[in-house]
Amino acid sequence: MSLEQIYFFVCGAVMILTVLTLWVAVIMPSPNQWNKRFFVTLFAVFVLCMLAFFVDLLIYTDPSMALEERITAYFEYLLLSIPMPMFTAYLLRTCGEDWRKSSLFLSVIVLWGIFFLLLAIAQFTTFLYYVTPDNRYIRSSWHWLLVAPIFAVMFLNLAAVIHRRDKLPQKYFVAFLIHLLPLLVALLINAMGIETLVIVVLGVFISTLSMFAIILYDQIESYVGQQREIAHQRASIMVLQMRPHFIYNAMMSIYYLCAKDPKKAQQVTMDFTTYLRKNFTAIASEDTVPFSDELEHTRAYLAVEQVQFEDNLCVEYDTPHKEFRLPPLTLQPIVENAVKHGMDPEYAPLCISIQTCKTDSGSVIIVEDNGPGFAPADDDYEPHIALVNIKHRLEMMCGGKMTIRPREGGGTVVNVIIP
Numbered sequence: 430m431s432l433e434q435i436y437f438f439v440c441g442a443v444m445i446l447t448v449l450t451l452w453v454a455v456i457m458p459s460p461n462q463w464n465k466r467f468f469v470t471l472f473a474v475f476v477l478c479m480l481a482f483f484v485d486l487l488i489y490t491d492p493s494m495a496l497e498e499r500i501t502a503y504f505e506y507l508l509l510s511i512p513m514p515m516f517t518a519y520l521l522r523t524c525g526e527d528w529r530k531s532s533l534f535l536s537v538i539v540l541w542g543i544f545f546l547l548l549a550i551a552q553f554t555t556f557l558y559y560v561t562p563d564n565r566y567i568r569s570s571w572h573w574l575l576v577a578p579i580f581a582v583m584f585l586n587l588a589a590v591i592h593r594r595d596k597l598p599q600k601y602f603v604a605f606l607i608h609l610l611p612l613l614v615a616l617l618i619n620a621m622g623i624e625t626l627v628i629v630v631l632g633v634f635i636s637t638l639s640m641f642a643i644i645l646y647d648q649i650e651s652y653v654g655q656q657r658e659i660a661h662q663r664a665s666i667m668v669l670q671m672r673p674h675f676i677y678n679a680m681m682s683i684y685y686l687c688a689k690d691p692k693k694a695q696q697v698t699m700d701f702t703t704y705l706r707k708n709f710t711a712i713a714s715e716d717t718v719p720f721s722d723e724l725e726h727t728r729a730y731l732a733v734e735q736v737q738f739e740d741n742l743c744v745e746y747d748t749p750h751k752e753f754r755l756p757p758l759t760l761q762p763i764v765e766n767a768v769k770h771g772m773d774p775e776y777a778p779l780c781i782s783i784q785t786c787k788t789d790s791g792s793v794i795i796v797e798d799n800g801p802g803f804a805p806a807d808d809d810y811e812p813h814i815a816l817v818n819i820k821h822r823l824e825m826m827c828g829g830k831m832t833i834r835p836r837e838g839g840g841t842v843v844n845v846i847i848p
Contacts, residue, residue: 437486440479440482444476444480450472450641451469454469454472463522474512478504484497484501488501488564493564495561503552507548510541510579513537513582513586514582516609517537517585520590520605541578541582547574548575551575558575580616583609583616586609587613590602610636611636612636614632653825682733693736696732697733700733704726707729707761708726717755718755719751719753720748720760722757723755724748724783727761727764730764731781738779741778741779745780745783748784749785751785753792753847755827755829756819756826760796760845763796763816764796767779768781779798779799781796782796784797791847793844793847795842795843795844797836797841797842799838799839801839802836802840823847827848828848832844
């Protein structure tokens with residue numbers, strides 16, 4: 430394989446990776462939109478830089494394209510320099526500093542401005558570099574003046590990262606060093622006389638990609654944490670929105686039982702207390718809970734409901750598999766939804782079946798009822814919101830899923846799978 434073929438292969442591979450990385454930056458979930466815009470802009474610049482480099486590979490051997498080579502070289506220098514002041518702004522913002530008022534950023538901009546001015550001068554003189562009429566790129570003895578401002582910016586950025594290491598999260602400090610050090614080495618090698626931009630392009634891309642990967646991981650971690658917090662808050666709201674008439678009916682049932690059957694009144698009071706305790710415990714829970722806790726919560730709820738509905742509500746439990754965890758307030762609201770929508774005087778007594786089993790997919794919970802069935806177009810949409818909430822929390826907290834389907838012979842079947 431010739432050197433030219435190697436250049437084309439490297440350029441093509443980096444171009445594909447750059448475009449993919451730009452796409453990831455565009456679609457990445459991030460609670461920090463400034464960070465997202467920064468990486469989208471950064472990799473957009475890299476895409477343009479790789480396009481310029483690819484054009485250079487196509488024309489640099491053609492003696493008739495000296496003017497095009499000069500224009501391409503200009504854009505290569507310019508596009509490779511743009512990420513450096515961008516990095517300074519990103520560093521300062523990460524440290525909580527206002528980059529627009531920072532003396533560091535001002536110094537970097539001044540140095541970059543000097544580089545830009547020298548680059549402009551190079552287009553009209555042979556003082557720094559030039560392209561011969563037969564399309565050969567030549568560095569002059571003063572070429573170091575052109576790259577000196579860029580090296581100064583690199584060393585300023587490196588010193589700034591080290592100086593602010595106590596302000597930076599550990600992951601970011603490592604990511605910034607990974608970004609700066611390989612790039613600095615690549616620039617030094619190139620400045621020593623190896624007249625090719627391949628090393629610089631690879632150095633810039635690999636170092637920036639490494640930094641992006643670390644920060645992207647941190648951003649996703651932050652995003653997932655934020656979504657879990659949202660799910661937890663939704664669970665809290667669900668607890669606080671307990672149906673008032675259920676509480677009222679429970680208290681009235683206890684009131685009448687105190688005179689009619691004091692022992693049963695004591696048991697219902699204990700069941701109702703367990704139900705309330707489990708509800709409010711769910712507010713403080715930030716993680717999944719054992720299924721046995723959810724089952725106890727559900728049993729307590731159904732025991733209170735059975736006092737009111739008596740023979741019109743029957744419950745069957747078949748739960749041999751209990752050794753798994755799930756988000757709090759998963760099973761009980763599903764069962765409560767079945768009672769609320771399934772209890773109808775015009776229908777036969779409502780029977781609810783709660784089953785668990787273990788499969789290759791994970792732990793499965795099946796809740797069946799023989800009620801009138803789940804109606805998506807029901808005017809009372811509140812239970813549907815509750816089920817959507819459960820589905821969302823299952824996905825976010827444990828990667829689980831929930832499906833709802835009609836039951837043969839009437840009623841509804843809810844399946845929950847916990848991986």
